Amino acid sequence: MSTPTAPARLHRLRDFVTAFARLLNEQPDEPRILAEGGALLAALVAQDDWLPDAYALPDAQHYRQYLLHADSAERFSVVSFVWGPGQRTPIHDHTVWGLIGMLRGAEIAQGFARNAQGQFLPQGQEHRLQTGQVEAVSPRIGDVHQVSNAQADQTSISIHVYGANIGAVRRSVYALDGTAKPFISGYSNSQLPNIWDRSKEVCA
Ligand code: FE
Numbered sequence: 001m002s003t004p005t006a007p008a009r010l011h012r013l014r015d016f017v018t019a020f021a022r023l024l025n026e027q028p029d030e031p032r033i034l035a036e037g038g039a040l041l042a043a044l045v046a047q048d049d050w051l052p053d054a055y056a057l058p059d060a061q062h063y064r065q066y067l068l069h070a071d072s073a074e075r076f077s078v079v080s081f082v083w084g085p086g087q088r089t090p091i092h093d094h095t096v097w098g099l100i101g102m103l104r105g106a107e108i109a110q111g112f113a114r115n116a117q118g119q120f121l122p123q124g125q126e127h128r129l130q131t132g133q134v135e136a137v138s139p140r141i142g143d144v145h146q147v148s149n150a151q152a153d154q155t156s157i158s159i160h161v162y163g164a165n166i167g168a169v170r171r172s173v174y175a176l177d178g179t180a181k182p183f184i185s186g187y188s189n190s191q192l193p194n195i196w197d198r199s200k201e202v203c204a
Helices: 013-024 030-045 199-203
Strands: 065-072 077-083 099-105 107-114 120-129 134-137 143-150 156-161 171-174 182-183
Touching: 013 030, 013 065, 013 077, 030 099, 030 134, 030 156
Parallel strands: none
Antiparallel strands: 065 077, 077 156, 099 134, 099 156, 107 120, 107 143, 171 182
């Protein structure tokens, strides 16, 4: 018989979404969301024992994006991005603030900005996000990038938080010549992890 894997410590995700909602209740400006929300996300990805296996499964062809939680007012959403070996996004935007925390493995990100002719050129250096690190995107600080799994032979997983129900947001993917193609990402899953079964702690 195979050893059953330890139950995911889903309370970490519940505590994270509760703390994030509490932060947004204070109607902070974007720099404060990115700073304080980023610290919450850094604490979440500091431990890799809470993401259920169903939301960590790669696909052979494309990266996957599993919705983990959507705020009831759609002020934010939490998504696990699962990158198979060598998988990458097209150049794309978000249109809202986003936080990216590396849970497992590593990814490579390259920012892009338009030149005077409207073409996209790399902005700054390509950079590597290591396990435990957090970065941010937004229309204010730079919203267009391309991301890939840094590992050629293993799955990587990043946890993303966005300032909207990101799977339903109208946004764009871009060609280097500046051509935009409309894009609504959707999600890879139709069921969510149940973070709200607190019966054990109530019984205790
Ligand atoms: Fe992105």
